[in-house]
Amino acid sequence: xxxxxxxxxxxxxxxxxxxxxxxxxxxxxxxxxxxxxxxxxxxxxxxxxxxxxxxxxxxxxxxxxxxxxxxxxxxxxxxxxxxxxxxxxxxxxxxxxxxxxxxxxxxxxxxxxxxxxxxxxxxxxxxxxxxxxxxxxxxxxxxxxxxxxxxxxxxxxxxxxxxxxxxxxxxxxxxxxxxxxxxxxxxxxxxxxxxxxxxxxxxxxxxxxxxxxxxxxxxxxxxxxxxxxxxxxxxxxxxxxxxxxxxxxxxxxxxxxxxxxxxxxxxxx
Amino acid sequence: xxxxxxxxxxxxxxxxxxxxxxxxxxxxxxxxxxxxxxxxxxxxxxxxxxxxxxxxxxxxxxxxxxxxxxxxxxxxxxxxxxxxxxxxxxxxxxxxxxxxxxxxxxxxxxxxxxxxxxxxxxxxxxxxxxxxxxxxxxxxxxxxxxxxxxxxxxxxxxxxxxxxxxxxxxxxxxxxxxxxxxxxxxxxxxxxxxxxxxxxxxxxxxxxxxxxxxxxxxxxxxxxxxxxxxxxxxxxxxxxxxxxxxxxxxxxxxxxxxxxxxxxxxxxxxxxxxxxxxxxxxxxxxxxxxxx
Numbered sequence: 001x002x003x004x005x006x007x008x009x010x011x012x013x014x015x016x017x018x019x020x021x022x023x024x025x026x027x028x029x030x031x032x033x034x035x036x037x038x039x040x041x042x043x044x045x046x047x048x049x050x051x052x053x054x055x056x057x058x059x060x061x062x063x064x065x066x067x068x069x070x071x072x073x074x075x076x077x078x079x080x081x082x083x084x085x086x087x088x089x090x091x092x093x094x095x096x097x098x099x100x101x102x103x104x105x106x107x108x109x110x111x112x113x114x115x116x117x118x119x120x121x122x123x124x125x126x127x128x129x130x131x132x133x134x135x136x137x138x139x140x141x142x143x144x145x146x147x148x149x150x151x152x153x154x155x156x157x158x159x160x161x162x163x164x165x166x167x168x169x170x171x172x173x174x175x176x177x178x179x180x181x182x183x184x185x186x187x188x189x190x191x192x193x194x195x196x197x198x199x200x201x202x203x204x205x206x207x208x209x210x211x212x213x214x215x216x217x218x219x220x221x222x223x224x225x226x227x228x229x230x231x232x233x234x235x236x237x238x239x240x241x242x243x244x245x246x247x248x249x250x251x252x253x254x255x256x257x258x259x260x261x262x263x264x265x266x267x268x269x
Numbered sequence: 270x271x272x273x274x275x276x277x278x279x280x281x282x283x284x285x286x287x288x289x290x291x292x293x294x295x296x297x298x299x300x301x302x303x304x305x306x307x308x309x310x311x312x313x314x315x316x317x318x319x320x321x322x323x324x325x326x327x328x329x330x331x332x333x334x335x336x337x338x339x340x341x342x343x344x345x346x347x348x349x350x351x352x353x354x355x356x357x358x359x360x361x362x363x364x365x366x367x368x369x370x371x372x373x374x375x376x377x378x379x380x381x382x383x384x385x386x387x388x389x390x391x392x393x394x395x396x397x398x399x400x401x402x403x404x405x406x407x408x409x410x411x412x413x414x415x416x417x418x419x420x421x422x423x424x425x426x427x428x429x430x431x432x433x434x435x436x437x438x439x440x441x442x443x444x445x446x447x448x449x450x451x452x453x454x455x456x457x458x459x460x461x462x463x464x465x466x467x468x469x470x471x472x473x474x475x476x477x478x479x480x481x482x483x484x485x486x487x488x489x490x491x492x493x494x495x496x497x498x499x500x501x502x503x504x505x506x507x508x509x510x511x512x513x514x515x516x517x518x519x520x521x522x523x524x525x526x527x528x529x530x531x532x533x534x535x536x537x538x539x540x541x542x543x544x545x546x547x548x549x550x551x552x553x554x555x556x557x558x559x560x561x
Contacts, residue, residue: 104540106491108498109514109532112521120522207406211495225407226499229414237411244404252402 040239045231050239061220068144076148080155102149111142111215128217139216143208158190199255291548294541305361308354316355317506320346341526355508364489368482370428375435380466383443400433413501442474476553484546487539
């Protein structure tokens with residue numbers, strides 16, 4: 001951080017300005033109290049406050065994450081519900097294969113293959129970058145794939161459980177149209193585990209952004225963390241890890257609260 | 270009139286035990302393990318040997334390809350098949366050791382936490398929760414960057430981040446078993462806590478452990494290859510599937526085969542592990558066996 005020809009006094013001044021002359025617990029307390037107030041210190045590489053860097057990149061990751069979540073939920077729920085409704089038929093097998101392959105796909109490889117296929121060979125979509133909606137398609141498909149597979153699998157199995165229950169038979173006996181039985185009686189009861197999965201997959205999503213963003217040159221948190229790791233920029237890495245873990249804990253809390261809204265049985269307990 | 274229930278013959282019982290076995294998955298996994306163990310005897314070339322004359326040689330069925338490099342050669346003329354086999358050995362080593370380490374730590378914590386309970390349980394589960402809420406790929410990358418990229422470091426890191434899942438799930442199994450009569454009887458008979466944990470409870474959670482371990486092979490292989498892909502895992506020139514994909518990245522348009530094969534290898538290995546794990550869960554979990 002200092003030029004090699006700097007004097008001993010310069011180094012000492014630097015040490016004092018960074019607070020290294022204080023004992024460890026004082027340093028830790030200073031870091032901790034600043035962090036709670038949103039000040040994570042300065043980035044070594046970019047020479048800017050870490051929080052500023054994080055906030056600058058965060059909207060991009062949010063955009064990518066939400067887009068992937070939306071399509072993954074849409075795809076996962078549709079295929080999952082239809083697989084359960086057509087249990088044992090060809091669509092079910094199709095859904096099962098999609099779910100199994102999707103969960104075994106290495107994200108980095110899927111991203112590269114999609115890039116070759118749609119950007120290089122077919123030329124339909126741009127390879128990387130950010131700005132237009134076309135540039136959002138490939139990264140969000142890549143990021144959402146694993147997630148979509150997990151949702152498909154879980155939706156299918158919970159729907160199968162639910163559709164086998166007495167109240168579904170009851171609803172059918174009453175002559176309620178099958179379409180409404182599936183959506184209102186069936187899916188509403190199957191939604192809880194799927195919701196939990198959606199929230200718990202937040203961690204998977206963060207792991208995915210690290211890879212996806214570095215493949216598609218998407219200027220988000222994931223690429224920021226890779227850049228920071230390679231530059232040994234620990235304040236930035238620290239910031240990202242701390243915020244990501246806190247978000248995860250917060251998401252878990254949110255799910256617990258949401259449960260009570262969705263399922264009255266939990267509220268009344 | 271005699272009422273006789275005819276049991277299936279011994280031979281049929283043997284056959285029934287293998288009903289619905291995912292044969293293809295097992296075949297793929299056996300191939301994987303075989304080449305992982307003995308691959309070095311079947312290598313067509315040294316996986317690290319460069320030969321710029323045959324750089325970017327396509328697979329044999331393409332017009333410029335030749336049977337000298339069946340699956341083609343990479344940008345430095347290294348044989349892709351040889352590197353795939355070498356990569357199998359890396360993936361096998363990493364996944365087996367990680368699962369062994371993570372599984373033994375996880376099961377110890379689960380036994381202590383579930384059986385002793387109280388403050389021990391509270392502290393251990395707090396630590397487990399902390400580990401489970403960490404974005405593991407990010408942490409793994411940071412640790413790999415700090416410790417330096419090497420196979421042993423990757424194994425240590427993935428084991429360090431992988432035990433929490435075992436501890437969590439196996440603990441709930443221990444809690445369920447703890448109140449059952451055979452454990453109470455052992456207590457009455459004066460068995461030590463250690464004996465109850467190892468002789469009464471442990472054998473009853475082995476099934477769950479096996480299922481989890483099988484399913485974790487896939488997770489570990491994907492994690493290791495992701496880290497190697499980003500250049501923080503197994504250092505070159507040693508072949509690892511993840512870094513092979515990374516090598517081929519810059520040659521995607523001209524030589525797609527450098528990227529394709531290692532990716533397919535990861536896909537099929539992980540897929541087979543997951544299928545086998547699912548089947549084992551159906552077989553070993555009595556809850557599911559009834560439904561079958």
